[in-house]
Amino acid sequence: MGDFGVLNVSPVDDVRVKSVREFYKDSTILLTGGTGFIGKVLLEKLLRCFEVKTVFLLIRPKRNKTVDERLDEVFEDVIFDAIKTSPNGGKPLLAKVIPIEVNFQSDVVVSTADYHRLLAAQVEVVFNVMASVKFNEDIETAIDTNVLSSRKLFLLAQQLPHIQTIVHVSTFYSNCHRSHIEERIYEDLPFGGFENILALFRYLTPEEKDRLKPIILGPMPNSYTFSKRCAEVMIQQQFAQLPIAIFRPPIVTSAYREPTPGWVNNFNGPAGMVVPVIRGQVYWCYGADDATVHMVPVDYCVNALLAVGWDNSQRKRKIKTTTREVVPVYNYAFRDNVFRNRDAGALLAIGIDSILGRIFGRYTIHITSSTFMRKLFINWLLLQACVADIFNKLTGKKAKNYETIKRVVALEDSTSYFRCHSWTAENGNVRKLWDRLPADDRQLLPFDVETLDWKDYFKFFVSGVAAALKRQSIARQRMRQQMPSNVGKRV
Numbered sequence: 001m002g003d004f005g006v007l008n009v010s011p012v013d014d015v016r017v018k019s020v021r022e023f024y025k026d027s028t029i030l031l032t033g034g035t036g037f038i039g040k041v042l043l044e045k046l047l048r049c050f051e052v053k054t055v056f057l058l059i060r061p062k063r064n065k066t067v068d069e070r071l072d073e074v075f076e077d078v079i080f081d082a083i084k085t086s087p088n089g090g091k092p093l094l095a096k097v098i099p100i101e102v103n104f105q106s107d108v109v110v111s112t113a114d115y116h117r118l119l120a121a122q123v124e125v126v127f128n129v130m131a132s133v134k135f136n137e138d139i140e141t142a143i144d145t146n147v148l149s150s151r152k153l154f155l156l157a158q159q160l161p162h163i164q165t166i167v168h169v170s171t172f173y174s175n176c177h178r179s180h181i182e183e184r185i186y187e188d189l190p191f192g193g194f195e196n197i198l199a200l201f202r203y204l205t206p207e208e209k210d211r212l213k214p215i216i217l218g219p220m221p222n223s224y225t226f227s228k229r230c231a232e233v234m235i236q237q238q239f240a241q242l243p244i245a246i247f248r249p250p251i252v253t254s255a256y257r258e259p260t261p262g263w264v265n266n267f268n269g270p271a272g273m274v275v276p277v278i279r280g281q282v283y284w285c286y287g288a289d290d291a292t293v294h295m296v297p298v299d300y301c302v303n304a305l306l307a308v309g310w311d312n313s314q315r316k317r318k319i320k321t322t323t324r325e326v327v328p329v330y331n332y333a334f335r336d337n338v339f340r341n342r343d344a345g346a347l348l349a350i351g352i353d354s355i356l357g358r359i360f361g362r363y364t365i366h367i368t369s370s371t372f373m374r375k376l377f378i379n380w381l382l383l384q385a386c387v388a389d390i391f392n393k394l395t396g397k398k399a400k401n402y403e404t405i406k407r408v409v410a411l412e413d414s415t416s417y418f419r420c421h422s423w424t425a426e427n428g429n430v431r432k433l434w435d436r437l438p439a440d441d442r443q444l445l446p447f448d449v450e451t452l453d454w455k456d457y458f459k460f461f462v463s464g465v466a467a468a469l470k471r472q473s474i475a476r477q478r479m480r481q482q483m484p485s486n487v488g489k490r491v
Contacts, residue, residue, distance in 0.1 A: 020310040020441040024050040028122040030160075032058045032153060033129030035074055037266055038169065038252060041302045042127060044079050044259050047093045049444060056119060058102045058109075058130075058153075067099040078471070079259040104149035109156050119160055125309055126157055126166040133268060135222040135414040139213055140201055142223035143194050147231045154239045165243050165313035167305060168235060172250040172294060172333050172425070173418065174228040177219035181425040183329040185236045185246070186229070190218055194230040221417035232329075240325045245312040249301045249332045250294035251418070254464040256457050257446075258299045262464025270295065272411045274465045276404070277365065278352060284366045286374045286412060287419025289342045294333055294423070296449055297457065303445035304332050304430065311433045330433070333425040337450040341367045341419055350455055351462030369420070381405050 029046065033039035034057040046052050059067040074080075075094055083090040100119075102109050110116050130153075132145040150168065157166055175181050191197050197216060201209055213223075220226040232246055254264035254271060264271050273285070296304075308330050315328070339347065345365035368374060382405055389399035434448055442448075 017314060018310075019438050020307060020445060021050060023310045023313060024052055024125070024306070026051065026053045027124050028052070028054045028056070029125045029127065030056045030058065030119065030123045030157075031127050031129065033127075033131065033169075035059060035070060036129065036131075037264075038249075038298060038301060038305075039129045040074060040077060040079060040265070041255065041259065041298050042129065042305060043074070043097065044083065045299075045302055045306065047096060048083055048259070052096060054122065055097045056123065057097055057099050059099050060102055060104070067101045071097065071099040077265065079255075079263055082259055104152055107152075109152045116159075119156070122162070123160045124162050124164045125313075126153075126160075126163065127305070127309065128153055128166070128168045131169070131228070133224055135224050137223045137227075138209065139216060139223050139226070140198065140209070142227035143198060143230060146224070146227035147194055147234055150231050151234055151238065154235070154242060154244070157242060157244075158239075163243060165309045166245070167309045167312065168231070168244060168246050169305065170232055170246050170248045171225065171228050172248045172331060172423075173225045174232055174248065176221065176225055176418070176421070176423065179421075179423060181331060181333075181423055183331050183426045183429050185232045185327060185329060187233050187236065189230060189233055190216060193233065194227075222414070232327075236327050240327050243312060243315075245308055245328045245330065247305055247308050247330050247332065249304070250296060252298050252301045253295050254297065254461050255299045256297035256452070256460060260464075262460035262462075262467060264298075264464050264468050267465075267468070268411075269415060270461075271465050271468070272408070273415075274348065274462060275469065276408045277348065278462070278466065284368060284373075284377045285341070285344075285419065286369070286371075286416050287341050287367055288369055288421070289340070289367045290422070291341050291419055292338050292422045293341060293344060294338070296332065296447075297452075300447045300449060300452070301332065304330075304433075304447035307433055307437060307441070307445050307447065311436070328429065330429045331425045331427045332430055332447075333423075333427050334449045335424070335427070337452060337454075339454055347454055347458045348462065351458035351460075367419075378409055381409070 024046065027050075029052055031039065031043065034043045034055075043055060043057070046055060057071065059070050061067060062070060065073075080090070080094070083093050086093060100110060100112075100115050103111065110119065128150055130145075130149065132142060134142075137145075154166070157163055172181070175186050178186070191200070200212075204212065217223065217226050220229070235244060235246065251269055253269065254262050266272075267275060312328060345367075348365060368377075382402065385401035385405040388401040392399045392401070434442075437445070
């Protein structure tokens with residue numbers, strides 16, 4: 001099967017190795033997940049920095065909106081403002097993005113024959129960023145979204161003769177049941193693999209599936225990490241002959257430098273936990289005091305992802321052969337310049353002080369590994385929320401504190417596993433990739449977390465969360481104004 005160790009990159013014989021900028025210039029790219037957090041930043045970076053020829057964006061119709069309407073929503077995001085200030089309002093750049101309607105529930109992902117021929121004739125690079133990050137998803141749904149949909153994409157990629165590189169975005173936590181994670185695919189799935197699990201589920205009731213879920217997950221904390229683990233195995237066993245690489249980022253947080261410092265568009269993970277801290281609602285967190293925090297800014301993540309695509313294209317690939325190859329894996333995790341849970345409160349206080357001018361003590365976050373104290377804190381928060389809602393009702397205001405705290409508690413609970421454990425990881429492929437990058441490409445694609453100033457970053461992190469809250473409030477007000485009065489009151 002080959003060596004599972006660090007990749008030995010062999011440039012194509014007698015061909016000068018292109019820089020990253022040269023590689024992507026005039027290229028045609030197929031992108032999934034372009035409407036999501038990482039995907040938006042990737043799309044913006046490609047358009048702004050690389051002079052790509054075309055980006056085919058696979059989009060599913062959603063909420064009664066066409067793919068063109070969904071693409072328009074993507075371009076409305078503030079991160080595309082810099083592009084819109086370019087000549088002609090950025091229209092020549094934005095016009096490079098072609099949305100294609102897809103249906104991953106169908107055997108034919110791209111139903112239009114003309115688009116299929118277009119993809120076959122032009123696509124050279126594929127970024128698979130799509131994923132469902134719902135931790136509490138049932139196993140069947142998680143596998144359908146994170147495994148089967150990706151398989152259909154790679155089946156499509158097999159029909160694209162000009163492919164030079166494919167990068168599948170997995171997660172650093174796809175093997176979080178292990179304390180040390182190597183840059184390789186672990187194929188030891190329970191029940192002989194996800195296909196056997198799905199076959200078994202066809203004969204079970206929903207109640208029986210729920211009872212079986214903890215047995216299937218075993219040491220894995222949720223269906224998300226389990227399904228991402230299954231996807232990696234599927235790639236190794238079924239698509240190793242494609243020029244495909246697996247990229248494993250850890251927790252991805254708001255932007256550091258670009259396209260907009262601090263930008264974030266969701267309240268999952270750390271961003272969601274910061275909101276109640278800013279509001280003074282939460283001052284505790286359940287977890288291990290000395291557990292290492294593995295997180296990277298989204299712009300660093302995208303820069304590394306683009307570099308991986310370039311690096312993977314340089315390797316000799318036996319695409320049409322019966323020889324089974326080892327799919328290269330890039331662990332985007334670092335050993336140095338990391339911080340621990342006990343440091344998070346001080347870093348967060350720096351960020352909050354920078355925008356609100358509050359004193360440090362007001363924002364100290366207490367880390368506790370005691371389940372008793374955790375329950376005590378939760379009940380105290382819920383009690384405070386109830387009292388606040390009663391007061392709000394009496395004064396004619398909206399009573400929404402209890403529901404807000406319930407969401408915070410649910411988020412805290414779903415992510416507690418990752419605050420209670422620490423991991424070490426091999427990252428030789430990422431380190432060697434950084435060392436191979438030409439100086440100009442390092443300036444274009446900074447992703448070395450070991451040089452990141454976390455104190456400086458958290459200033460942008462907190463201000464970005466505050467800005468996202470403001471944008472959310474404005475969007476809700478606009479929605480109320482557009483709705484009939486009897487509906488708007490319920491928004």
